[in-house]
Every structure is written in structure tokens, then in C-alpha cells.
Amino acid sequence: MSAEDQNAYEVEPLLDTNLLKEISKKALVDALNSVNGSKTLVLDPSLAGPLGLVTEVALLKHHGVDKMYWLERGPLPSSTTNIVYLCRPMVNYVKIIADHIKRHAKESSKHNYTLFLVPRLSSLFSRLLEEEGVLGDITISAYNLQFLPIADDVLSLEYESAFRDIWVDGDESVVYDSAQALMTLQRLFGLFPRLLGKGDHAARLIDLLMTHVTQSHNASTPDTLSEPSSNFDSLIVIDRRVDMITPLLTQLTYEGLIDEVLGIRNSHVELPASLVNPPSNPPADAAVAPPAVTSSTSLRKENKKKYHLSSADSLFKKLRDLNFSNVGKQLNGVARRLDEDYKTSLQSKTTAQLKDFVERLKGRLYSEHQSLRIHTGISELLVPMTRTEQFNKSLEIQQNLLASYNISDQISSIEDMIARGADMETILRLLCLASITSGGIKAKALDNIKREFLQTYGYNFLPLLLSLAAPSLAILLPNPLAPTTPSAVLASKYPFPSLRKSLRLLIDDNSEALDEVENDISFVYSGYAPISVRLVQCVAQKGGVLSNPAEKEKTSGLDGSNSVHAVGKVQAHPIVGWKGFEDILATIPGKTVDEVQSPVGVIAPLGGIARPKDKATTTVVFFLGGCTYTEIAALRWVARQNRGRNFLIATTGIITGSSIVDGIAGTKKTTAGSKDAAI
């Protein structure tokens, strides 16, 4: 990344997303303060991560939290009169809470119970508490935890099961909650002048959003909801169902790969403790120490520690979106620079120079050194993984499937991987990818491979296979479809081969320079451009869909005539909806939405909305059902190409193909925690 890119961040400031964090923090403090005196906090384990992004334990202690426990079965020790529950309204929690209260009643210890439901009250929950006969003992209120900034330009609702809820269970609470969260955003920064969306649930979300806006027009309407914002230029909602291909592929950016291999939860990755805590021996040894084979096994045994991958870490900010193949080089460069810095220090003659150096050593140099050590360590963990046969075989199959190259061969390769006992998630990702890209797998081959799958991983995964084939998801289908298949499934057939061409999804990597020049979003998947981001480009960077802006730059650079290109950045064009790409969008299943939000009573023309040229605006991209780190990286790349437009990425959560599969299978990997909760 060049210095010029760095400037881009500084020149065009983003919206202050920390505001959202402050709001959540204040709401939490208010909630805690509403209960007088010291209290025992009983925490939903799935909220610990999100809360960790909002607050720290010290703040809770400061507001009277005496002890914290996980909300789980078993007796609840309680030293304080006040017991505060903080949880999402999950049905299975009712029994646990009721059990606690009944137990206390039996022991005749008296407590005040307060329950904060996230993000809002649930009549179902109250009803169930009533059935348990404990509703009368609890005071219930809501703690409205919405968007959390997980990076400067990324907001997340941190819903882990959003995808499963919507497309497997058909529980649309997530859509409603998302609409509420986007309303909060509008309340803070003004109305989105234009709402664009692709996909049935995206359409539903936009519909809800617009009704919410009209309904909230009453005496207490804040000004921000009555006129289009000058901060935003549009909201683009991408329904995960519209692009199922992208999450199924293996992410190849640094951050994406960490998520794939090590797993990132709420911006935290679990690393071997020795890596997080500075070792006593000089860091230079770490590079010499034998890498590879041992580290993967030791990874499992060694104590793990959570490490926060934050955008405050400037090195990580540089690395996170790079294709992993470039990370080594980048790390090398930083290491060399640090080395130089140390060397210059040795040459310092005067005490003043030395003092200056020590100061730097304490501050910037030290922290840079630390993060270099950690990221080198992480890379060393990742490298052996990327060299395994399974990893490379699955990459190869992915690339072949994307190119629709010899599909039946790919199917037998997948079968071979099953025989070799590859991960269940990897197999299903490949199978679904095969089904989507080729419009279904030949019925006989499919039945055969499904049988192999079930015998290998267990027959209890049969419901999982049925869910993947169910009409709402339809990502693992036979070809041709059974004659009795509902028409909805027929309509949802994905036109991948034509999209590959019209959206320029695959970039031929014949030129050697491809790795060097990140000239298209496809760098994130080493040659494949995520459809979801292409769709965003259809709205916000129309040129980028058709050709590589970077290549154009090269040619015009030869002419030396065009000064605009020499700068390297083009003024972002105004938002004019899907214009120019309507035909392509029509071929993708799911509704297409393009709405203009005008101030009350005034009907704005459906053209581009005129804006002052010099002011940068923000395009909010909302991924309903989650997005991958790779898509975020690609969007950041798009943002860097234009002047005058920033992207704010909002999502229901961060996903990977494996987390989707696990979510549907219901095999949630729970980390065994201690009884005492921690954030």
C-alpha cells in the first residue's frame, strides 16, 4: 500500500462510528445504574464478545457489578441481593433463569431479579417466564445493543446465527432488528437519500425501513429523519442469498485466512499464549526456530489467549486486506525498516539523539515491534495450513468450478477428498459451490456423493443436506430437478456462467504482474471477483465492473496526456441506482430495489441527486446475512479507487463458508469456559 492510499484515509474522514459505541456503552451503564447497589451479573455467553467491544470489566465493576457468571445450567451462587441477567431472548434461557429463581426460593434466599433483553423486549420470552411461574419475580427491560464498530469502516450487529435464522428457519427477526439498527444510523446521520437492494430479504428490509421512517413522523421526530442526509449518498443492501458463491470460497486475504484457519470471533483471534505474551528470548530467534509441522499440533495443546485484531494496530491495518501471498513480503519490509531504525540508533552520537531514540523505542518502535512479532507468528501458523494437500486440492477444485472446467472430474475429486477424510465443512462448501456454479449436480452422482458424505460424517447430517436443498436455500440441488420441485426453486436457479461474463468475475491471470498490481477486486480471491462487491460496484463504481481502472491508468499513463489518471483517482460518480446493469440484475434471482427517500411531502426527481462536488459522501453497504473479511477488503479497495466516496460496511455479522455450514448443521463449536464470566 502506498503512501497515497494512506492519505486517502486522512483526507476524507469517515463518519464517526465510535458514536455508536458510545451510545451502546451509555445504555449499558444506564441499565446497570437502574439497579441500585452491588449486583451479580449473569451473562449470555454469546453476548460476551459483542460486549467486549463496547466496554471493559473495569467499567462494569465501577457500576456495581460484583461478580459475573455465565448464563448456564446449574446453581447460581449469589452473594448480592441484586441479580442482573443480560441475554438475548433465546427460548432455552427461560428454563435456566426460572431454575435459578426457583432454586433460590427453595433456599429461601431473597433476591431482586432484573432481566435485560438484547436488543429488545420479547413477548415470547415474558410469556414463557410466565408459564414457568417466575414472571412476577423479574423486572424486565431491554438493552438495545445494535451496530458495533469492529473497525473504522465496519459496523456489525454480531449476530452469529443470522444466516441460519433467515434462510433455514425462516425467522425474520434479524431483518426487523437490522431495520431498527439502520434506523438508528439514520437518526444519527440523516436519511439515506437512496435505497438500493438486491434479493428478496433485502427488499423486505428496505420496505420495513421505509415504513419505519414514515411511521416515526410524529411530534418527536428528530430533524435527521425528515430530510436526506448530507453524509450519506445511498444504502446498498445485499442479501446473502444473492451471492452464495463468495462465502463458499476459501478466503485468501490475510484477515480472511486468519478467520478461515484460526477463526475470528468478535474481532478476537485465539492464539497460543506464548505468541501473545512477549517471550523472554529475543524475537530474532522466533524466525529461526523450526516452523511448520510442530506448530499445528502444539496449537491445540498450548494455552490459548485472545488477541484483539484492531484497526488501531497500524501494521495490521496494512496487512489485513492483502492477498496472503504478499503478506510475507510486507512483513519482511517492515522488519527491515525496524532493523534500520535500530541501527541508526547505534550510530547516534550525542546523548540527545540517544534520548530521542529511547523515547521512540518506548513508544512507537516498541509497539510496532510487538505487532510485527505477533503477525509474523500468525503468518507462521497460517503457512503450514496453506501447504496441506487438503487446502490446495480444495483451492484447485474451487478454481476449476468457477471456470466451469470439467465438472464431473471435480465431483470425483471431492469424492476423493471425502475418502481421505477431509473436513465436513470443506466438503459441503465444495459441493454447494459445484451445485450453484453448474446449475445442479447430476442426480446420480449427487446421490452417490451424498451417501459417501453421510457414511463418512454420520447419518445425523441428513437434515443438514435437506436444509441445503430446501427451497429457501436451494444450494445443493440435483440436475435436472425432480419434476415435483416447487416452482420457487426453479426460479432461483443461479445464472452463474452468464454472470461470469457480464460481471467479469474471473480475471485471467496470464500476466505475471497480477500479484504485484492489485488492479481489481479479484485480488482477494486470487483471480475471482466476489459477486456481492461487483453488485456494489454496479451502483458505486460502474466503470470498475466493466474494466480494470488500474489498467486504464497504465495505458493513459503511457500517453502522458491525461492528468486525472495520473493522480490515480477518479471523482466518484453520483449514485444513479442500478442504471446500466438492470438487465444483469434481472437475471439474478431475487427482487431488485431502487427507492428514493425524499423529505416528507416533497417528491424528488428519480435522477441522480446533485451534491456538492468537493464533499465526500458515504455509501453504506449492508450485508444481510453476514459478509466475509474478503468482501470487506474488496470494498476497501473500491473505496480507494475513487475520490469523494467512502464506504461504511454494515453487516449482521462476519461469516465464513464453514461458519454457515456449522450454523445450519447446528454443530456450534462451543468453547468450554470457566464458571466465572469474563469479557
Next chain:
Amino acid sequence: MSEHPTTSWQAMQNGTVFYRRQQLYSILGKLPDLGDYIIAGCRYGGPLAMMRDNTKLIAVGRVTPAHAKFQIQVYSSAGEGLLLFSWDHGRIIRFGWTLNEQLVVLNEEGVYRVYDLQGEYQQYSLGTEASEVGIVDARIYENGMVALTGSLTLLEVKGWEGARPMNLANPNLTDPPMSWAIIPPDSNISRHVEVLLSVENTIYTVDNLESVDQRLSQGPFTHISPSPNGKSLALLNASGTLLVISSDFQRRMAEFDTLNVPSAQGNVKQVEWCGNDAIVVTWDSLAVLVGPFADTLQYYYVGNTFAITETDGIRILGADVCDLIQKVPSSTLSIFRPGSTSPAAILYDAWESFSQRSPKSDESIRSIRPELATAVDGCIDAAGQEWEPYWQRRLLSAAKFGQGFLDLYDPTDFINMGQTLKVLNAVRFYEIGIPLTYAQYSYTSPTHLISRLTSRNMHLLALRISTFLSLKPDVVLKHWASAKIMRTRPVASGTGKDAELDSDEEVCRLIVDKFKQLGDVEVSYAEIAKRAWEVGRTGLATKLLDHEKRASDQVPLLLSMKEDRLALQKAVDSGDTDLVYQVLLHLHKHLTLGSFFRLIEDGGEQLAPASRLLQVYAREQDRDMLRDFYYSDDRRVESAVLALEEALHMVDPSARIAAVKSAQKFFSEDKDRNFEAKMTDEYSRLLTLQQQLEAEADGKVAFFGQSVNETIRTCIINGMLKRADKVKSDFKVPDKRFWYTKLYALTEVRDFEGLDAFSKSKRSPIGYESFVRHLVEKGHSKEAVAYVARCDPPKRADLYAECDEWRMVGKECKDRGDKAKLEQLRKKCPNSLIARELEQIAISMK
């Protein structure tokens, strides 16, 4: 011309502070004798509620009739009767006012009603415990109350929506307190209510955590009165000493002996605050204002009095007048104080000279030129403090005059003050009877005033004020519509059904027209419709609901109107899943299961979201219902999946097999589910087989619930090789997969001999490279070497290298004459010894 403002002033503290007594209304003969009644006054110029005090004797022949029942009368400050209602629900313990001018009446059984000014009420209870022990006393404040139960514990209720009463800390009293009071949460540092109990010589402060003895010695106290801002307390003890202390009991601010007040007769009636810095002590016909330095002012009244603390003064009612006593505000003081030379006073003076065409005017203005802006502000503010429009006008004129001399002056304050005074003068008019001061108005907000007017059914005035202040009129209209519906209730003697229908139409049209006429404001028709339904006018309710745009608001009403399908439909449309659950749970409770299912199934695609939510709920909470639901709808696949999911959690092997078999049966009934039927069949066969295997292994090895692969693996690990082969053939496991599984399993138990035998049993379908790689990966390089020779010749050199068998690498390369490979591998050598050896081989190859 009205009297000069200073005529009502009285000086205190050597003439540095002035108090004024403003007569608000003359109420001669409008109110009954205050002495015979228990009275509760509402702050912010609100009304008075009065109930006959049964403990007092009444001379026969007085006008008031004797009441067998309790009766509560409500009067405005101007003495206009607002409401009269009877109470037949046990003995009244206490009544008081909420912030929204609702009257709360609490009886001895802990039942309380919240009345509005139209006599409509909501009834709540303090719970069964309270009703058993009874309620002895209570204190009611604007947003809640604290009740003292018969067992001398304290119960707190927050808000007026029937919240659950909370126990406060137990003060462990043996006798009821001599007197008590509360400091509302808003004016307390902890933001939680605090109760002050006078016990023996001291005071206990009680909140929800603890009860603290404040260790005073001058008690017992007959009166405890916290100041409006909650910072100070006025305490009157039995020996007549009035103490003023800070509410944290750290500072004593004043002491005053009430027995020394001349002309005071009998007992002290009330100890109330006048704003936050003076106290009024009342006797019959006398009110004494005690200042911070124990200096006093005396006010005489005819007959009994009643005093109501305001945030900026005190309202006192006598038999003939209603007065407001307050400290003269600083802006007024600086203008009208005799001899004042403040800029505002000079500006006012200049304006007076100007209106008398005196040249002095110019001179005065010149003299205050630098402070003219402050002077203007001062005049505007003082105008707000004046009661008489005459003086308001004069002060505003002075301000306007001053403005003319300023180059840049933002007139917003001036305009706002003008508007506000117009509104205030309107509501102060005796027929309305809300004597609101400017400070109170600013504190409570204009919308609060509007709602007070609407609750008095003064819709026209409320609407005009709303429009005048450019507030949205929907609140007023909503209330008006509700009132309209109440008023036009069809008369019992109407001419049958037609008459009612007519009037329904008419009322609906009237309401809708009125709303449209006022610019189609966003009024919730649902709320109005609810009102109509509550008074039994279903027809009107339905008609009104049709006009409601917000789906979610219609739902509760539709449910109570038994429009089940429509309610569910609207809930689904709203996208609010919680609302859908509400409806579903309601219907589940009130309908038979059959008709409940039918309702959802008949809904088709439109109600599909509701159906799915029901399934989500039932899967977690009520599986039997889910089973019935799928069964009644012939959803075989879902039934089968449900059976499979349940099987997964079953512990008992035979129950689990049965569940899988039932799933198999469901699948087999659907002709499109051949594959699934076959798989579940295999599943149940596998489980049965696993049961047998466990029996064979004498229960020492666990098989049950494993996959086919795992079963084979477990067999091999435990040396049951024959069984592994049987599983393979029974479940038609392909060779490849079987070989991999066996390779992994044998390696795991380090049975290298077995592995060797296995590899030679037939030609490996997975080649021998896999053997080498797997063994190397698991750290058995030595054992791996043997298999390299069986791999493809071109790969051998690399594989040997992976096994760390460098000599063989050299040999292999030499045999094949592949020098390039040798060079390539030589670079990866672990040490120089080997490197040299390889080099020699390379040289020898030349």
C-alpha cells in the same frame, strides 16, 4: 391601570430580599370550608382534590350533605368544580396527584385507581401481600408512590402503569412513624426514592438497599417536608421548633421556634416549602413565611388555609382567595426595586420618559449604552415574571424600545416571550384556572400544558395553542376523537340497530373529516378505534381501523375483537416477529389446536412467516405440538427431520432406533424421498449393528452413534478386523474410502505389521504415495520408507527426501539419471554431510 408591582412586595433580611403575594383568583364561596376536608393539591397550578374528613364534626345545618360513602371533589385553583365522584371500594388511605394531573386514590387493601379529570380510571393493586396485611399510609409523588403496610414495611411503585411493587429495605419499626415523607428519585442523588421516617427522637432514611438511623436528637418530628429540589429538609418537632437541615443530614441551616409566633393559634397545620429557600408554616387563618435566616413574614387569611408547594413559590388557598407567594425574581427586583440603578431599571425608566415625551429618555439610554443588550434581556425576563398583562406589556414595550438602539439583536427571545405570555394569560383565565408561572411553564414544557388542557376537554383552546406555538395537533385531535366517541355513545332508547349504525358512520366520518381538514395529521386511528371498542362500539372501531396505516397498531385491537386471521396477517406484514409471536401465543391459548393449525395452514404463502416462527418456537419449547402440526398438514419430510433430530438427543439405544425407523417410515411415504428413505434405513441398520458390536466387545468398546467410517475405525483399532470387513460389505463402502480409513486406523495404533500385511493384501486402490505421506505426516518416516519403492518411479526421489532418507534419494536419482532433481533436492539438505554425499553422487553421474 393596575397597581404597581411593588405594592405586593414585602421585605426580608433587612430589605435585601423581597417576597411578593400575588392574588391569583378570588374564590369567595366557591369552595367548602377547607378545615373540614382532607385535601391534595397538584403542583404547577393544578387542581385540588378534596374529601370530607370524617374525623371532624360538622355543625348540623351546614350546606354540605352528610355522606355515607366517600366522595371526592376536584376543583381548579380558581375554585371551579372539575369533577365529583364517589368511592365505594374500601376505606381511602391516601390520594394524590401525578405529573399528568391524574388523581391517584389508594385504599386500605392496597388497591389504587388512577383517575383522569373526566373520571375515567385504571385500577391496579399493590399485590396480595399488601392486601393481606393492609396499607396504613402512603406518600404519592409525581411518578410513583411509597406505601406503608400494616406490618410496617415499605412498598414502592414506580410509574403509573401498574408496575410491580418493590420492597424497600425494612426499617424494623415497632410503631408507625410519627410522621414521614419521601424524596422523589428525580431530586435525589442516588436517583432512587428515599423515605424519611420520624422514629422516636431521630429520623431513619430508607431506600431499597438500607435503612440508616441519622441520629438526630430533637425528635419526634410532627412534620417532615423535603424541599422541591430535594436538597433540604424542614422538620418540625413536638416542642414546636422548626429545623432546616440539608437532606444528607450534614448541615443545619436554620432553627426557628414556632411557639413564639404571635397571633398563632392552635396546632401547626402544614409545613411547606416556598420554592427552595423559604418555608411556610400555616395555622388556622395564618401563614408564616420563614426565611433562611429565621426572619419571618406573616400573611393573614380568612378561615382555614391550604398550601401547595411549587418549585418557585407556594400557592395558598384561603376561604376567599387563592394566592401565590414567591420570592421576587431577580429580574423584576432589579427593575422595580426602589432606587434601583441597574441597566434594566434605567431602560424601563427611559422608556417611561419616552412615552411621556421627556428628553430625559435619550440621556438615560446613553448612560447604559454598553449594557443595553443586558438591559433588554432583563426587561424581557421581568415581563415573564409579571402576572398582570398591563405590566407585561409595559416591560415588553421597554424591551422593544431598547432594541431599537441596538444594531444587532436577536429578537427570538422577545418573540418567544410574547407568545408564551399570550398562552399563559389564556390559561390563567379563571374559567380555565391553571395559574402557571413562567418558570413552571418552562420546566414542564408546552406539550405538557396541551395535555393538561385536553384532559380538561378544552380541545378548542388546546388546538389553538398548539397551532399558535406550531406544535403538531395530533395529540389534541386524538383526545378530542376519544372524547367525541364517549359523548356520542348511542342512547339506550335509540331506534334499534339502524340508529346505531347511522351514528357509527356519522361519528367516523366526523372524526376522519376533522383530521383531514387539519392537514391529514399522523394520528393513530388504532388508538381511537380501541377507545371505541372499549365502550362497546365494535362497528365504529372497525370503521376507524380501516383508516389506520400502521399495521402493528391494529393488531392488539384486532385480537381483542377476535379478528384472528386479520390480526395475524397484520402482524406478519409489520415484519415485527415479536408481534407475530404475541398473536400466535394469544391464538394458541384461545383456540383449539385444530382450528389454530387450520388458521395458519389456510393462510398459505401470506402467513408462511408466521408458520415458520411457530415451528422455531415449537422446536425449542413444545415438540409435541410441532409433531401434531406436521402431522395434521401431512408434512412428511419435516416430520422425519423432527424424528431424526430427536433421535440425536436420545440416550436409550432402542428408543433411538425406533425414532430413526419412524423417520424412515415418513420418508418412504413420500415418493420423492427415496434416497432419504434408503439412508435412514441404513442408519437404523447401522445402529442395530453397532448394538451387536458392543455386545460382542462385552460393552468395553463404545460404537453406538458413530458414523460408518468411525465404526470401521473403531473395529480396526480394537482388533476386530473381520468385523470391519463386514461393515464394509454391509454398507457397500467403496474400496478407496475403506483403504484410507484402515490406513489411518492402523497408523494410529502403530500396527505397522498389520499395515504391511494390509498393503500387500491386494493392489492398493489409493496408491502407495498416500501411505508414505500419511506415515510421514504422523511422524513415522522410518516406516514410510518401505512403501516408497512401490510408488511411481518419478516421485520416489521426492518421497525419500520427505522420509529424510537421503542416501536413497541419491540412489534413486542415480538409478534414474535425474541430475536436475538431485540438484534441486540437494538444496533442501538438512546438513552438510549429506550435501557432500549427494554432491559426490552428482559428480559420479557425469
